[in-house]
Amino acid sequence: MTEKPKLGVYVCHCGINIAATVDVAAVTEYALTLPNVKVARNYSYMCSDPGQLLIKNDIKNEGLNRVVVASCSPRMHELTFRKALQEAGLNPYFLEMANIREQCSWVHENRDEATAKAKKLVAAAVAKARLLEPLEAREVEAEPAALVIGGGIAGIQAALDIADAGFKVYVVEKTPSVGGRMSQLDKTFPTLDCSACILTPKMVDCAGHPNIELMTYAEVEEVGGFIGNFNVKVRKKARYVDFVKCTGCGDCAAACRMAGRFLSEFDAGVGKRSAVYLPFPQAVPAKYTIDPESCLFLSRGKCGKEPKCVEACRAGAIDFTQQDEIVEFKVGAIVVATGFDVFDARRKPEYGYADYPNVITGLEMERLVSASGPTGGKVKIHNGVEEIIPQEIAFIQCVGSRDKSTGNEYCSRVCCMYTAKQAHLIKDKIPGANVRVYYMDVRAFGKGFEEFYDRVRREGVRYIRGNPSEIFRRKEKLVIKVEDTLTATPLEDEVDLVVLAVGLEPRADARKTIELLRLSQSPDRFFLEAHPKLRPVDTATDGIFLAGCCQGPKDIPDTVAQAKGAAASAMVPLARGKVKIGAQVACVNEDTCRGCGFCAAICPYSAIEMVTINRMGHPVEVARVNEALCKGCGSCAAGCLSDSIQPRSFRDRQILPQIAVLGVLR
Amino acid sequence: MSEQFEPNIVAFLCNWCSYAGADLAGTSRVQYPANINVIRVMCSGRVNPLYVMNALQQGADGVLVSGCHPGDCHYMEGNFYARRRLGLLKELLEFAGVDPRRFHMSWVSASEGHKWKEVVEKTVEDARAAGPFDQFRRRQIDW
Numbered sequence: 001m002t003e004k005p006k007l008g009v010y011v012c013h014c015g016i017n018i019a020a021t022v023d024v025a026a027v028t029e030y031a032l033t034l035p036n037v038k039v040a041r042n043y044s045y046m047c048s049d050p051g052q053l054l055i056k057n058d059i060k061n062e063g064l065n066r067v068v069v070a071s072c073s074p075r076m077h078e079l080t081f082r083k084a085l086q087e088a089g090l091n092p093y094f095l096e097m098a099n100i101r102e103q104c105s106w107v108h109e110n111r112d113e114a115t116a117k118a119k120k121l122v123a124a125a126v127a128k129a130r131l132l133e134p135l136e137a138r139e140v141e142a143e144p145a146a147l148v149i150g151g152g153i154a155g156i157q158a159a160l161d162i163a164d165a166g167f168k169v170y171v172v173e174k175t176p177s178v179g180g181r182m183s184q185l186d187k188t189f190p191t192l193d194c195s196a197c198i199l200t201p202k203m204v205d206c207a208g209h210p211n212i213e214l215m216t217y218a219e220v221e222e223v224g225g226f227i228g229n230f231n232v233k234v235r236k237k238a239r240y241v242d243f244v245k246c247t248g249c250g251d252c253a254a255a256c257r258m259a260g261r262f263l264s265e266f267d268a269g270v271g272k273r274s275a276v277y278l279p280f281p282q283a284v285p286a287k288y289t290i291d292p293e294s295c296l297f298l299s300r301g302k303c304g305k306e307p308k309c310v311e312a313c314r315a316g317a318i319d320f321t322q323q324d325e326i327v328e329f330k331v332g333a334i335v336v337a338t339g340f341d342v343f344d345a346r347r348k349p350e351y352g353y354a355d356y357p358n359v360i361t362g363l364e365m366e367r368l369v370s371a372s373g374p375t376g377g378k379v380k381i382h383n384g385v386e387e388i389i390p391q392e393i394a395f396i397q398c399v400g401s402r403d404k405s406t407g408n409e410y411c412s413r414v415c416c417m418y419t420a421k422q423a424h425l426i427k428d429k430i431p432g433a434n435v436r437v438y439y440m441d442v443r444a445f446g447k448g449f450e451e452f453y454d455r456v457r458r459e460g461v462r463y464i465r466g467n468p469s470e471i472f473r474r475k476e477k478l479v480i481k482v483e484d485t486l487t488a489t490p491l492e493d494e495v496d497l498v499v500l501a502v503g504l505e506p507r508a509d510a511r512k513t514i515e516l517l518r519l520s521q522s523p524d525r526f527f528l529e530a531h532p533k534l535r536p537v538d539t540a541t542d543g544i545f546l547a548g549c550c551q552g553p554k555d556i557p558d559t560v561a562q563a564k565g566a567a568a569s570a571m572v573p574l575a576r577g578k579v580k581i582g583a584q585v586a587c588v589n590e591d592t593c594r595g596c597g598f599c600a601a602i603c604p605y606s607a608i609e610m611v612t613i614n615r616m617g618h619p620v621e622v623a624r625v626n627e628a629l630c631k632g633c634g635s636c637a638a639g640c641l642s643d644s645i646q647p648r649s650f651r652d653r654q655i656l657p658q659i660a661v662l663g664v665l666r
Numbered sequence: 667m668s669e670q671f672e673p674n675i676v677a678f679l680c681n682w683c684s685y686a687g688a689d690l691a692g693t694s695r696v697q698y699p700a701n702i703n704v705i706r707v708m709c710s711g712r713v714n715p716l717y718v719m720n721a722l723q724q725g726a727d728g729v730l731v732s733g734c735h736p737g738d739c740h741y742m743e744g745n746f747y748a749r750r751r752l753g754l755l756k757e758l759l760e761f762a763g764v765d766p767r768r769f770h771m772s773w774v775s776a777s778e779g780h781k782w783k784e785v786v787e788k789t790v791e792d793a794r795a796a797g798p799f800d801q802f803r804r805r806q807i808d809w
Contacts, residue, residue, distance in 0.1 A: 035809040036809075073685075073689045073692070074706065075681070075685070075686060075689055076689075099689075099704070099706075101692065102688065102689040102691075102692030102693060103688050103689065103692055103704055104700075106692035106693070106695055107691055107692050107695070107696060107697055107698055107700075108697065108698075108699075108700040109697060110700065113700040114700060116700070117700045117703070120703055121703070121704075124703070124705070127807070127809070514738070515737060518738075518739075518740055518742065520682075520683070520738065520775060520776050520777065521775070521777065522777045523777050523778075528776060528777055540682055540686075540740065540776070541740070584708070602747060604741055604742040604743040604744065605741075605742075631741055632708055633708050633709035633711055633712060633740075633741035633744045634707065634708055634709055634711060634712030634744075635709060635711030635712065635741065635743070635744045635747050637712060637714065638711060638712055638713060638714040638715070638747065638748075638751065639747065639751075647708065647712065650707055650708060650712060652714070655705065655707070655717065656717075656720060657807065657808070657809075658705050659676060659705065659717060659720050659721045659724055659726075660720075660724045660806065660807045660808065661807055662674075662676050662703040662705065662721075662724075662726070663674065663676055663720075663721050663723075663724030663725035663726045663805065664724055664725045664805050664806070664807050666674060666725075
């Protein structure tokens, strides 16, 4: 080292967040006793402008060349302070932070213990800071394109925003049509505008946009690379229908031998479909798909003499020889908008969803009241004896939400309002029907929600506070056993139809997405954002953003807002055309490397290659790091036999002094 | 009655899961023993088994390594390397006559602040039961 280290230590009070538990003055005084420390100060908010100015001035006036900030987590403010160093003309990587807030003052009550620990953490940071080296962050080109996973309203909105800004967007949707959950809904609360009417134009825009390449009935198989340079592999599943030739006329579905034999996924199991199908009339693209599991010809190899669909299709579009197709492309950013599944009501067996045909879920109700639904919008239900128009209707809220027994402690945020909306629609469609809602609490928190809830009650929908314990059948009626908890009256309520307001859950295949993209989950199992307040659309992985219900239950306006946020964030690297890549990458000491290649075998990113160099006249093999691919995890270093490969800023010689300090000091 | 022995623990936490989980414990004001001293590394795969030995040599009574749950590693495979290397080390430590209660590995995700508390409590309790460690003596800071 050419220059003797001169350290400044800055201890933050963080208001009283740190100062109430840690004696900051004592820590500051202690810091001055540590080797190479020239300046030590404490200040109420180090991250504030005046706080940063303290550091900058000391760098200039005192000639500091290393800085230790003892404050919050480096995950919080490392970048802030690095920038301060840079502005003062110091290499930003000459910074080390001691986390005396999240991992000290906030978790220990005893002032003496917390102060002693803060001193140790500061000493360890000083020990490391002395040995830091200057690093340069480098920039690489970013591919001006984005991938959007999921074609629901979140994915559509994000894709449209990015595409409108002039970037290429690949939208990958698992089902044969875009539209997602929103397309299954009839009306939207609280304004009662028709869901399809506001959604279909966007679906059409998404499919027709010159900058959008829409891949429906496709799944992302592999994602490699990093921000600005993700390599994506997508499997376009065989539709067995020629995409270009199909006119969407529907003759095939009508002719299918298995017509109307299978539960329609789109109709939430209320309606039926053929083996060859269009999920719903307004589907985009309006191209038919053959489900290989339900198609006789594809599952059993035989469908009469010849499959009827082939005969029926005048365009000659049916093609049983089609194979899955793998497409590969490069993008600079990814928006994850994979949506949600509804709670499976069978997991609450006391409500008899699996036993009685007239116990249905909220999503099934949407399809029943929808004019494009299987009943043409008529609320007709089979009560086990006959088909009836129900007169006595009960809604049960919080099914699979706010319920520890199902593992879902969270509120699903939409059920109170969709129940109110459906209650209103039923009142509208079945004049004279008696509608009641069994609830725990009504949460009408959004814009216009409370007013709508009030309107529904004025229309004669009764709200009864109580969580039903059981539903059973008595003759042609269903009996709900419940206690009205406001009057402490046990009730047995006889009804024709029970609608379970099922909550929202993470997708059943969320695990796959997590492994694909290295996402994290929050305790509620939805995808975890980078910061609950300040980075709600980011993930821990740079360049990957979240939109919609995959991050947590939300209604349509919130979903659209988040999608627009994710799109804006995703456009940052695309618009800049460049991304900064980490400077804390591994480097090899070619003098000591013995060329065993262990590190190359360990590296999860294949960032290490073996090259031949000339060592004192002899050709020898050594490892070399491709810095654009290296992420700086350091797995190679822990496996190196000669300590020749080391991640910058996390070298052995930087970590070992930390260990020594934390071990020796008591 | 003699005063309760307070063990000194050195912990290595990966930046993405366990360190974030420990931060969350802080944000949630979860209280746990102050005996734990954290060193942040980018990945549990960075933890050279020798670090564990070195910590014990330098005066730690117990060592904890914590990373992302297997399968959730931010760097895809780093924690698998950690699991394999440190699993071997654990056996080696036992063979060398080191009380196995002195070395712990755990998987704590960024959302598991409460699990972090439990892990810390268990590690501290075990090290306390194992008593002061002075089998390997070095204890020297080379400033």
